[in-house]
Amino acid sequence: xxxxxxxxxxxxxxxxxxxxLRAQEIMHEYxxxxxxxxxxxxxxxxxxxxxxxxxxxTRPWFVIVPLSGKPIAIVPEIGESEFKKTWLDEIKTWPSxxxxxxGVSLLKSNLENVKKxxxxxxxxxxxxxxxxxxxxxxxxxxxxxxxxxxxxxxxxWDMRMIKTNEELKKIKFVxxxxxxxxxxxxxxxxxxxxxxxxxxxxxxxxxxxxxxxxPFMPGISGQGGVSQIVCGPTDRILDDGxxxxxxxxSTFDGYxxxxxxxxxxxxxxxxxxxxxxxxxxxxxxxxxxxxxxATTNDIxxxxxxxxxxxxxxxxxxGRLGHGLGLQxxxxxxxxxxxxTVIKENMVLTIEPAMEYAPGKMIxxxxxxxxxxxxxxLITKRAPKEIPVIK
Amino acid sequence: xxxxxxxxxxxxxxxxxxxxLRAQEIMHEYxxxxxxxxxxxxxxxxxxxxxxxxxxxTRPWFVIVPLSGKPIAIVPEIGESEFKKTWLDEIKTWPSxxxxxxGVSLLKSNLENVKKxxxxxxxxxxxxxxxxxxxxxxxxxxxxxxxxxxxxxxxxWDMRMIKTNEELKKIKFVxxxxxxxxxxxxxxxxxxxxxxxxxxxxxxxxxxxxxxxxPFMPGISGQGGVSQIVCGPTDRILDDGxxxxxxxxSTFDGYxxxxxxxxxxxxxxxxxxxxxxxxxxxxxxxxxxxxxxATTNDIxxxxxxxxxxxxxxxxxxGRLGHGLGLQxxxxxxxxxxxxTVIKENMVLTIEPAMEYAPGKMIxxxxxxxxxxxxxxLITKRAPKEIPVIK
Numbered sequence: 012x013x014x015x016x017x018x019x020x021x022x023x024x025x026x027x028x029x030x031x032l033r034a035q036e037i038m039h040e041y042x043x044x045x046x047x048x049x050x051x052x053x054x055x056x057x058x059x060x061x062x063x064x065x066x067x068x069t070r071p072w073f074v075i076v077p078l079s080g081k082p083i084a085i086v087p088e089i090g091e092s093e094f095k096k097t098w099l100d101e102i103k104t105w106p107s108x109x110x111x112x113x114g115v116s117l118l119k120s121n122l123e124n125v126k127k128x129x130x131x132x133x134x135x136x137x138x139x140x141x142x143x144x145x146x147x148x149x150x151x152x153x154x155x156x157x158x159x160x161x162x163x164x165x166x167x168w169d170m171r172m173i174k175t176n177e178e179l180k181k182i183k184f185v186x187x188x189x190x191x192x193x194x195x196x197x198x199x200x201x202x203x204x205x206x207x208x209x210x211x212x213x214x215x216x217x218x219x220x221x222x223x224x225x226p227f228m229p230g231i232s233g234q235g236g237v238s239q240i241v242c243g244p245t246d247r248i249l250d251d252g253x254x255x256x257x258x259x260x261s262t263f264d265g266y267x268x269x270x271x272x273x274x275x276x277x278x279x280x281x282x283x284x285x286x287x288x289x290x291x292x293x294x295x296x297x298x299x300x301x302x303x304x305a306t307t308n309d310i311x312x313x314x315x316x317x318x319x320x321x322x323x324x325x326x327x328x329g330r331l332g333h334g335l336g337l338q339x340x341x342x343x344x345x346x347x348x349x350x351t352v353i354k355e356n357m358v359l360t361i362e363p364a365m366e367y368a369p370g371k372m373i374x375x376x377x378x379x380x381x382x383x384x385x386x387x388l389i390t391k392r393a394p395k396e397i398p399v400i401k
Numbered sequence: 402x403x404x405x406x407x408x409x410x411x412x413x414x415x416x417x418x419x420x421x422l423r424a425q426e427i428m429h430e431y432x433x434x435x436x437x438x439x440x441x442x443x444x445x446x447x448x449x450x451x452x453x454x455x456x457x458x459t460r461p462w463f464v465i466v467p468l469s470g471k472p473i474a475i476v477p478e479i480g481e482s483e484f485k486k487t488w489l490d491e492i493k494t495w496p497s498x499x500x501x502x503x504g505v506s507l508l509k510s511n512l513e514n515v516k517k518x519x520x521x522x523x524x525x526x527x528x529x530x531x532x533x534x535x536x537x538x539x540x541x542x543x544x545x546x547x548x549x550x551x552x553x554x555x556x557x558w559d560m561r562m563i564k565t566n567e568e569l570k571k572i573k574f575v576x577x578x579x580x581x582x583x584x585x586x587x588x589x590x591x592x593x594x595x596x597x598x599x600x601x602x603x604x605x606x607x608x609x610x611x612x613x614x615x616p617f618m619p620g621i622s623g624q625g626g627v628s629q630i631v632c633g634p635t636d637r638i639l640d641d642g643x644x645x646x647x648x649x650x651s652t653f654d655g656y657x658x659x660x661x662x663x664x665x666x667x668x669x670x671x672x673x674x675x676x677x678x679x680x681x682x683x684x685x686x687x688x689x690x691x692x693x694x695a696t697t698n699d700i701x702x703x704x705x706x707x708x709x710x711x712x713x714x715x716x717x718x719g720r721l722g723h724g725l726g727l728q729x730x731x732x733x734x735x736x737x738x739x740x741t742v743i744k745e746n747m748v749l750t751i752e753p754a755m756e757y758a759p760g761k762m763i764x765x766x767x768x769x770x771x772x773x774x775x776x777x778l779i780t781k782r783a784p785k786e787i788p789v790i791k
Contacts, residue, residue, distance in 0.1 A: 020636075061632060062619070062632045063616065063617045063618065063619055063650075064619070064631035064632070066616050066617045066650055066728070066730075067617075067728070067729050067730040068529045068530065068531065068728055068731075069723070069734070087719070088717040088719060089630075089631055089717045090629075090631065091629075091717060092629045092760075093629050093631070106719055108734050108736060109719075110528045110529075113528070134536075135536075136536040136540075137537050138500045138503070138535055139458045139459050139500075139535075140535060141531060141532060141533050141534060141535065142536050143531050145526060145528055145529075145530060145531065145554070146524075146531065146539070147527050149536070150526075162537050164535070211608070214608070215605060215608065215609075218601070218604070218605065224615075224616075225614075226453065226456050226614075227453045227457075229452070229454070239481075239482045239483050240479075241452050241453075241454035241479055241483070242450075242451060242483040246410075260456055327478040327479045327482070328479055329477070329478060329479060329497050329498055329499075330498055333459070338456070338457070338458055339456040339457050340456075340458065340459050344459070344498050
């Protein structure tokens with residue numbers, strides 16, 4: 012874990028206080044008396060509570076962020092001792108598992124205790140969110156609770172989309188170690204390796220460099236390109252003429268990087284060379300376009316022009332990049348017609364994709380932070396020419 | 402990846418056909434015309450579709466299993482090419498992201514096309530489940546779709562709780578390699594290591610032995626025991642008198658193991674020795690009680706008697722074991738009053754926990770398969786005396 016000592020884990024209480032104060036301003040805009048959170052990333056964002064136990068679907072966990080004051084945790088007993096170590100003051104618990112009342116009555120009374128200013132509480136009901144509790148419990152709660160439960164997802168994304176300086180440090184760190192691992196990878200591979208072996212090597216290297224986890228690392232190969240970018244690796248053997256695409260969402264202290272690299276095996280066909288160049292240029296233009304005040308639509312159009320001029324026949328990704336942070340992908344999306352305004356301290360991927368012949372797609376990706384005067388590249392830029400592995 | 406070649410990845414189409422036929426029998430019992438699935442594990446269970454892309458919350462994915470015939474996939478375009486490789490015949494797609502209609506209209510028409518026998522379709526609405534789609538879209542759908550959307554979670558758990566022989570092979574494999582790694586771990590540790598270093602070593606070893614991922618590996622230490630078992634590791638230094646508790650949910654081909662081990666550092670206090678013995682015996686009795694026809698309540702009571710007689714002051718876990726499979730924890734729960742009948746081909750954890758002094762808890766855990774004549778232990782049994790690391 013050679014690099015891990017370079018950066019501290021966790022956040023000072025002040026960080027959570029500031030996030031909460033900012034959230035409360037946003038709640039005023041959206042006229043919410045509070046927000047109710049049920050998912051790992053949102054709960055961690057406001058409390059710092061970190062656990063891998065979210066893998067267990069047995070118990071729901073709840074945090075209420077009121078319009079003023081500290082968040083309140085309503086959690087299963089198994090979480091109490093560790094929640095007491097967070098900056099929160101109020102930790103309410105129930106003995107769980109208890110399917111007949113899995114925290115619902117306790118949640119109801121606490122929601123009703125939230126001071127009523129606007130008469131509504133926001134929940135994770137909208138885009139790019141899902142509620143982590145049994146929906147039959149939610150429907151029951153909605154019927155009996157003495158306040159309106161409404162969609163608060165836009166408010167929550169407004170909070171999380173703009174990163175704090177402390178969050179940026181974590182994202183930069185994980186981007187940096189993953190970049191180094193990608194750069195070393197070609198020297199450890201040769202024709203005859205499998206996709207799975209390549210992914211395994213990269214994963215172990217990224218963990219050894221100090222990442223906490225590698226929840227996302229598809230590795231896909233094909234002659235001259237790939238047909239998709241979300242499944243794999245398999246035991247397919249890497250051979251002359253293949254392109255190996257590896258993408259990773261690795262994490263440090265909860266924060267993701269999300270970028271890919273492409274490697275050629277044996278020789279590089281001239282069309283691959285050309286498409287790689289086009290995508291490298293599209294990325295360059297995407298990065299340049301991502302300035303405060305521009306929109307996601309602008310970023311899409313700038314990159315899309317390069318790809319269209321380059322002769323793309325399409326791609327199945329549906330957008331050319333997105334936000335990232337506590338999740339692998341977050342709003343906004345760089346897609347046609349989406350007019351989200353780019354702001355300082357957003358973290359974005361720039362991800363042009365191009366299918367240049369049926370089933371042959373190549374995808375580039377870099378990560379940036381939006382600074383006052385434009386994008387700061389936080390991944391180490393993909394080489395201008397595709398690395399060739401013999 | 403030394404052990405990986407011992408066992409094949411994936412399943413034959415016949416496996417999915419058989420799962421679907423069995424599911425359809427259960428759907429008859431529950432009077433469901435179909436079930437609608439949205440979560441990674443349920444979709445993988447019926448289709449074999451495997452992807453790490455579930456990390457991205459942007460796009461919902463849907464599979465309908467009708468009362469007869471093959472499941473139907475309704476998925477974002479990014480998933481089409483890989484879904485075409487599954488045993489399914491019907492793959493419907495929409496261009497995603499498209500928040501204004503994120504698959505909802507396509508889902509609506511496909512739900513309405515399901516043949517009406519009982520007039521209701523089951524969804525993942527109940528215990529130990531959550532719906533992976535924006536709930537505002539679900540509420541909209543519920544209002545406009547021409548069939549009743551009801552809770553199908555009991556039916557789904559009935560399907561998944563009884564494992565097929567092919568599923569058992571995967572679970573046994575991951576239990577076996579994790580056992581080997583746990584056994585080797587003490588020889589690689591010494592006083593002065595941190596929790597994080599211990600967890601890192603074990604994680605890398607399990608990956609090297611052929612696991613696909615290690616999504617769950619808390620490592621917690623304390624003098625004579627631990628106060629909780631779901632958060633950590635930290636940089637705490639392991640010292641004389643400490644107990645290090647490590648639990649893991651590692652996966653192979655989607656299937657989890659879930660068991661822990663305890664290690665003492667320096668010396669073993671006499672009360673730790675005693676409690677470790679009590680828990681070892683409670684585990685022994687839990688394993689013996691887990692026979693077809695017994696209930697989860699029986700298993701709880703058998704273990705609980707040993708723990709009570711041993712002088713427990715409680716624990717915050719709320720149960721003494723549970724099911725496992727495609728998820729780290731699955732129904733049933735070994736808890737007081739839960740009367741689920743133990744059946745052949747269930748996979749269960751036997752997990753007695755005991756707090757013997759305030760903040761000092763020790764937890765044991767093994768994994769078993771229920772066979773016709775009783776439990777088959779599939780983890781390599783924890784040593785009868787706690788391993789001591791100097």
